[in-house]
Amino acid sequence: MEWVVVVSVLVMTILSLLRVNVIVAILAAAITAGLMSGLNLVESIEMLVSGMGGQASTALSYILLGAFAVAISYTGITIILVNYLVRVLTGKKTMMLLALAGVASLSQNLVPVHIAFIPILIPPLLKLFDEMKIDRRGVATALTFGLKAPYVMIPAGFGLIFHNIMVEAMKKNGMDISISETALSMLIPGSGMVVGLLIAIFITYRKDRESVPGAGGGEANFTIPPVEKVTFNKKHLLTLVAILAALAVQLRTENLIIGALTGLVLMFLFLVVPFKNGDKVMADGISMMGTIAFVMLVASGYGTILDKTGAVDALIEVSSGFLGDNKPLIAFILLLVGLVVTMGIGSSFGTIPIIAALFVPICIAAGFSPMATAALIGTAGALGDAGSPASDSTLGPTSGLNADGKHHHIWDTCVPTFIHFNIPLFIFGWIGSLVL
Template sequence: MEWVVIISVLVLTVLSLLRVNVIIAIIAAALTAGLLSGLSVVDAIDMMVSGMGDQASTALSYILLGAFAVAISYTGITALLVNYLIKVLTGKKTMMMLAIAGVASLSQNLVPVHIAFVPILIPPLLKLFDEMRVDRRGVATALTFGLKAPYVMIPAGFGLLFHETIQNGMTENGAAITMGQTALSMLIPGAGMIVGLLIAVLFTYRNDREAIPGAGGSEANFTAWKTENVTFNRKHGLTLVAIAGALLVQIITQNLIAGALTGLVLMFALVVVPFRKGEQVMADGIAMMGQIAFVMLVASGFGKVLTDTGAVDALVEMSSGFLGDNQAIIALILLLVGLVVTIGIGSSFGTIPILAALFVPICLTAGFSTMATAALIGTAGALGDAGSPASDSTLGPTSGLNADGKHHHIWDTCVPTFIHFNIPLIVFGWAASMIL
């Protein structure tokens, strides 16, 4: 039983590397876990389907955020940003990737649209990337950094939810901790992501990379963006009001759905987007975010199979036999176990309650401080978002960079982000557990 998680995650990883569709790969991994746990195929499917509901709220929020992002783009405010990037950063590859990382960072704490901005902002820039011979793997790494590092380090917006999840998970398992302590505990692991970004941008993907034939999308579309003269107007101001309203409601209610609905309602109430465009906005939002939302649902079902069959508990129990009393070894093993668990499920938010229940008793027994424990739990959870085929932090960048069909999800997004973020996260997360 203790090998079920490892084998099923290997199935997911190998199938993904072989370019099998990520949804099929996750389903195959879930069925593998079920069969190895003694379930029939039908029982494994039923368990997986029952677990899909655990991420229903997340999936719906992604659809609504997608519609909100479409409504925002309808006003033309996105063109201001794209035109600015084209004019200022043409010929400056390193600055281009760092600027994209900065823009992506705003989507977690300031403008709560998460990954929904990527399919709107990135496709118009593909032609520019290819003309500049930018390595799209570097862009993918920059996007994933912006989608992940801010909420790992900053307890605001999505970060508030992340840190509250750590706090609640620890408190429920007998290790009381404050929000301020969780934020401080994640600064060192977050610094590891900054190091990974700089390595990717300044070294790994700095050299020119010739575009794949047929890449870049529509020349006419790029030219239109490049030459379009857009100035800030009243609609753009009202759009900012809608964005502020969405952020405020999200912070007050701690609910992404409520925030996204508020933003949409304000866009129509302020007549920024005509009411008659409502159906088209929703349809475009579903088209843009529907696949990602469904991947998250299936990944949640996979997580259900792993947890309800006892496979995760068995893995941790097996690992505990190798722990001993050396804190350095214990921290490393816990992080590696967290990596295996979270890379299969692909959701830091979804796996932290599971990790907290498993890690807190071990850490208390081994004498780790509460902040060191929080660093281990938060880092282990974050590992699932960097490099996992089922993570929204990798699916989002691919949705934009693959608009022309020339960017592979696994080899061009997941592998680069795994190398540049998961390795530093493990190193810096381990260091945090030793220092704090």
């Protein structure tokens, strides 16, 4: 039983590396886990479907955020940003990558649209990337950094949700901690991501690289519409008001769906987007974010199979049985188990409660402090977002960078982000658990 998680994650990883569709790869991994746990094929599928509801809220929020992002782009305010980036950063590869990491970071806190901005902002820049011979793997790394690092380290916006989940999960399993303490505990692991970003931008992907048509399986004859000239006006001001209102409501209610709905409704009430375009805005939002939302649903079903069959518990039991009281070894093994589990499920927010239920009792017995335990749990959760084929933090960048069929999800997004973020996260998280 203890090998179920390892084998099923390997199945998903190998299939993904062989360029099998990510949904098919997750389904195969889920069926493998079910069969190895003693379920038959029908029971495995039924359990997977029953567990898909675990990410229903996330999937709905992504679709609504997608519609909100489409409504924002309708006003032309994103064109102002694109024009600015083109005007100021043409020929400056390093600055372009740093700027994209910064813009992505804002999507977690200031403008809470998460990955929904990527399919709108990135495709118009693809031609410029090719002219500048920017390595798109570097762009993917920069975007994933912005989608992860802010919520890992800053308890605001999406980060407030992440840290709240950590606090509640740890309290539920017998360890009290505050949000301010979880935020402090994640500064060390988060700094590892900063190191990874700098290595990617200044060393790994600094050289010129030609994008290969068809590398991502998309349309090779993709044409990018010309970017218009847009000046800031009243509609853009009202759009900013809607964005700030969406952020305020999301922070107040800690609910992405309500926040996205608030922004979307205000866009219509302010007449920034005409009522007659409501159907088109929703349809475009679903079109843009629907695939990612469905991957998250399937990944949730996979996580349910691993959880309900006891596969994760068995893996933890075997891992902890021979650890003794060696803190460095315990921390290393827990992070290794966390990496395997969260890579398979692909959702840091969704796996924190599972990880906490397993980690907290072991950490209490071994004498880890609450902050050290938080560093282990938060790091293990974050490991599921970078490098995982099922993570929104990798699916999002690919959705924009592969608009012209020149960017492969696994080799150009997942592998680079795994190398540059999961490895330093693991190392810095391990160090953090020992010094806190």
